[in-house]
Amino acid sequence: MTVQSLEKKIAVLASETDKAHAAMRELQSRYETVPPEDAEIIIALGGDGFMLHTLRDYVGSEKAIYGLNRGTIGFLMNEYRPDALGKRLAEAQTVKLHPLRMRTVTQNGDTIEAIAINEVSLFRETRQAARIDIRIDGVVRLHNLVCDGVMVATPAGSTAYNLSAHGPILPFGSGVLALTPISPFRPRRWRGALLPQNAKIEFEVIENRKRPVSAVADDTEVRDVVSVSIQQDRETGVKILFDPEHNLEERILKEQFTA
Known part of the structure; x- marks a missing residue:
């Protein structure tokens, strides 16, 4: 399989679960990756707990975090699909969270x-x-x-x-x-x-x-x-990326009408 290069440098991080590590191996076999310190976008594979851990690690940096759900609920995550990652990242909406x-x-x-x-x-x-x-x-x-x-x-x-x-x-x-x-x-x-x-x-x-x-x-x-x-802390933040159809504002609004 040919390793694809993306417009922006990405690093892939995974939680300790087998499912997350399997997804990391799959993405690394398909896409060119770099160490986290050299990346513009961090791909976080896991659940909401791992996403929160990753967001805290990169508060104050210019790196954006794009979560792919390999956990359970995944409220802060996007759907895991290994295909067309470059297109999804290019179209993703950015939200800045302040801790x-x-x-x-x-x-x-x-x-x-x-x-x-x-x-x-x-x-x-x-x-x-x-x-x-x-x-x-x-x-x-x-x-x-x-x-x-x-x-x-x-x-x-x-x-x-x-x-x-x-x-x-x-x-x-x-x-x-x-x-x-x-x-x-x-x-x-x-x-x-x-x-x-x-x-x-x-x-x-x-x-x-x-x-x-x-x-x-x-x-x-x-x-x-x-x-x-x-x-x-309004002076410090961290950027999180969402697919347009599942952005954070829509998720929070939708949650208010969930029985």
Whole structure:
């Protein structure tokens, strides 16, 4: 089989599954590839988890990420088809995602930072419910939220865990973030809030040793946090490519009408 050259330099990355590695071998046998550091486009083979990992790795770079689904749901992925890859890349639509930056302070006084494409979540670590104060732009907006947890989700992440926790789906480009409680006990009627994308969100964990809480930025977990601050980084982003018929805006809109 003749190896085809493409208009733009591509690198192929795969998750650890056999299906993803088989797809990587197939693409590398058909198309000319380069190491990731030399590529203009990264082809990510796997599921949404691997796609999020790849997006975080290339935040702030000029490389575009084109996902091909070799996982399960693949909300952030395109359909895997090995044919006509050059044409698909040439016609793909570009969306720039801006990450959430999480800064935590732990019980030991350590400061740990991480970024998230989908959401930052706080979770209780023991049988006792968490107690959390919520401050928005320096103002306490909710005192003593008693809950299993709470999260901040981007539009790209609003159809993931946020939706399962009964949070709102956010259209891409809406300019807002979703603040969503997880199994709130008090106040009973509070179901979350929509916040401007430039808001600074701070969580203070009450009785943090008696009721320990962990903070998770996508899949990066920090245990035993005392405080967590979150803000979207509008100065940094990562480019993701979608086939025109399955672009991100259409997927998010369609999700709102799915039974």
